Amino acid sequence: MLITEKLYELFKNQIVHENQNSIIYKNVSAYLQRIGLKNLGAFFTKQSSDETGHRDLLIDYLTDINVPVLIDDVPYVNVDMSSLSSIAHFALNREIETTNRIKAMCVQALDDEDILTYEFLLSFIKEQREEIAVSQDLVDNIDDMNSDMGLIRLFDQNYEF
Numbered sequence: 001m002l003i004t005e006k007l008y009e010l011f012k013n014q015i016v017h018e019n020q021n022s023i024i025y026k027n028v029s030a031y032l033q034r035i036g037l038k039n040l041g042a043f044f045t046k047q048s049s050d051e052t053g054h055r056d057l058l059i060d061y062l063t064d065i066n067v068p069v070l071i072d073d074v075p076y077v078n079v080d081m082s083s084l085s086s087i088a089h090f091a092l093n094r095e096i097e098t099t100n101r102i103k104a105m106c107v108q109a110l111d112d113e114d115i116l117t118y119e120f121l122l123s124f125i126k127e128q129r130e131e132i133a134v135s136q137d138l139v140d141n142i143d144d145m146n147s148d149m150g151l152i153r154l155f156d157q158n159y160e161f
């Protein structure tokens with residue numbers, strides 16, 4: 001095999017993690033659409049499909065280097081949707097966690113002197129910079145609105161992504 005067992009395990013876990021991200025964001029999107037926050041809902045649907053894109057990049061890389069892939073089951077993650085603030089904080093923390101996981105994969109690849117995988121992971125982790133920035137903006141804006149649904153609805157009407 002072209003990657004070590006250790007790195008392969010991290011890839012398999014990350015495929016599940018990205019699938020989980022996708023489901024989390026789709027659940028959030030459905031909730032937001034249901035309470036009439038259409039643009040924020042659409043934003044999370046876009047995030048959800050970006051996450052399946054990340055999953056596919058990982059799968060494509062393993063396939064390219066002739067490593068077998070079987071996607072594991074995705075454990076359910078409960079998201080506190082009691083307020084917009086808790087949703088935004090959850091998304092930000094999730095993006096930070098995702099970034100830390102990919103960092104750990106980069107470190108493992110370097111440890112393995114696996115430059116091919118390291119180079120792939122660098123391009124993969126680049127996306128996280130924007131993911132964190134966008135999530136941080138959402139947290140800042142929503143926290144400023146202090147659960148005022150009138151303000152949040154106005155924010156939603158003008159939200160562009």
Ligand SMILES: [Fe+2]
Nearest residue numbers: 018021051054
């Ligand atoms: Fe992702």
Ligand SMILES: [Fe+2]
Nearest residue numbers: 021095098131
């Ligand atoms: Fe993400």
